[in-house]
Amino acid sequence: MNTTLRLAAVTALYRQGGYGREFYIVHRSRQLPFLGGFHALPGGSVDIADHELPVERARSRSAFVAAGIRELFEEAGVLLALGAEHLSQAQLDDGRKAVLERSQTFATFLNHHTLTLDGEGLVPIGVWVTPPYSRTMFEAQYFAVALPEGQTPSIWPGELDHGEWLTAPAALARHAMGELFLAYPVLKTLEAFAQAGAFSEICTQLAAREPGPPLIGAELLTGVQILPLLSPTLPPATRTNCYILGGPELVVVDPAPPEPAEQANLLQFVRTLEQQGRYVREIWLSHHHPDHIGAAATLSRELRVGIAAHPATAEVLAGKLTVTRLLCDGDVTELPMLMGPPARWRALHTPGHARGHLCFYEERLHTLLSGDTVVTNGTVVVPPHEGGMRAYLASLRRLLQLELGFMLPSHGPPVALARERIQRYLDHRAERELAIVRALSQPKTIETLAMEIYAGLAPGAMKLAQINIAAHLDKLIEEAKVEQKGSCFQNVI
Numbered sequence: 001m002n003t004t005l006r007l008a009a010v011t012a013l014y015r016q017g018g019y020g021r022e023f024y025i026v027h028r029s030r031q032l033p034f035l036g037g038f039h040a041l042p043g044g045s046v047d048i049a050d051h052e053l054p055v056e057r058a059r060s061r062s063a064f065v066a067a068g069i070r071e072l073f074e075e076a077g078v079l080l081a082l083g084a085e086h087l088s089q090a091q092l093d094d095g096r097k098a099v100l101e102r103s104q105t106f107a108t109f110l111n112h113h114t115l116t117l118d119g120e121g122l123v124p125i126g127v128w129v130t131p132p133y134s135r136t137m138f139e140a141q142y143f144a145v146a147l148p149e150g151q152t153p154s155i156w157p158g159e160l161d162h163g164e165w166l167t168a169p170a171a172l173a174r175h176a177m178g179e180l181f182l183a184y185p186v187l188k189t190l191e192a193f194a195q196a197g198a199f200s201e202i203c204t205q206l207a208a209r210e211p212g213p214p215l216i217g218a219e220l221l222t223g224v225q226i227l228p229l230l231s232p233t234l235p236p237a238t239r240t241n242c243y244i245l246g247g248p249e250l251v252v253v254d255p256a257p258p259e260p261a262e263q264a265n266l267l268q269f270v271r272t273l274e275q276q277g278r279y280v281r282e283i284w285l286s287h288h289h290p291d292h293i294g295a296a297a298t299l300s301r302e303l304r305v306g307i308a309a310h311p312a313t314a315e316v317l318a319g320k321l322t323v324t325r326l327l328c329d330g331d332v333t334e335l336p337m338l339m340g341p342p343a344r345w346r347a348l349h350t351p352g353h354a355r356g357h358l359c360f361y362e363e364r365l366h367t368l369l370s371g372d373t374v375v376t377n378g379t380v381v382v383p384p385h386e387g388g389m390r391a392y393l394a395s396l397r398r399l400l401q402l403e404l405g406f407m408l409p410s411h412g413p414p415v416a417l418a419r420e421r422i423q424r425y426l427d428h429r430a431e432r433e434l435a436i437v438r439a440l441s442q443p444k445t446i447e448t449l450a451m452e453i454y455a456g457l458a459p460g461a462m463k464l465a466q467i468n469i470a471a472h473l474d475k476l477i478e479e480a481k482v483e484q485k486g487s488c489f490q491n492v493i
Ligand SMILES: [Zn+2]
Pocket: 287, 289, 292, 353, 354, 372
């Protein structure tokens, strides 16, 4: 898989408020494909044109500085430029509007008002590389920036919904309560700023750390660590997210990798947790597929812990992997946390992708481990013999009944907008079903039907599409909307 690395710049804009240093936290629009619905800091990709912008006094690579200043101007209306003090608010607003509408480039705007970007205020506070969840990865340079005197940030609806000034401890407390969702690097940056110590020293420490997060193991929410590990999964995904839940006592969900090298990475990560006095209590499986259980036997042996899964999963794995405890729908496991009340993880039987599929739902913060029921990289295959399309759709509808916070899938990055994502899956299935019924005004085989509905798919993906079509056809036959004649199907309308 070819991965594209895109450069980005992010600015932690701060000011001195009544309760200490406050940061400008923006809420990313729910429509954005990357980190939609998350709370973040102003920022975005480095444009080619950013390399040519006039920058003075930059303390870091000037394209990052230029991109950081441009994004801060576009997203929050704050301009760090020599000469900006001579511009009226109306001139700034007109320029921002023109740049956002692309009727004028940022370079032209600067040129027109003889402005030079001022990099002095942008203090580098570290580089973050997104984990390899998907094909596009971002390498983001973070900066701390003091709000220039006389300027006030403002959000114009578009990529961002709103912004607010929050102290680092206040933002972290709201994240811990599940009230706002901080993207991981923002979380770590604010955690650093919430510590005691001189601001400039914290900036230096942040700038000196290795670009992260570390390849494996990042605590995204309190008591939820995510490890995207290499696994033999369906393309475009190449990894399965293994989750480690809990505080002093831990549960490893879906130890995925079958490859010894990647298994060693997982084991090493667990050992570092053990060095902190924490220990693994059990292994949980969302379902039986090879890209979810590759390291289960190794880990169970090395850590001397049992494996829990749904009875249907235990049944398919019998003879290959021993499930030592059955997890049934509604079973709740309490995991004490390092601080605060224990987490309560409820197993939800969600068949469709696999007969014994379990999602895990944390009742207090409403975090959902969605397994392979809803993913954010790739598509979900619904093999007819695993419960079928009716069971799958019922599972999705059931998830929608929950109060939902963060959703953490087995493949792809976490999502803040669980409800929308699940609804989109249901809408998509309904559209597919309608397309199938329409296409069957004449008798057709599954192969012809797949070619027609999924025109242009690669052969490998076409096979998977056929499986999902077969699942839809089973459902439509049960509902007497379609009938089968030999190898052909036709609608009954
Ligand atoms: Zn699977």
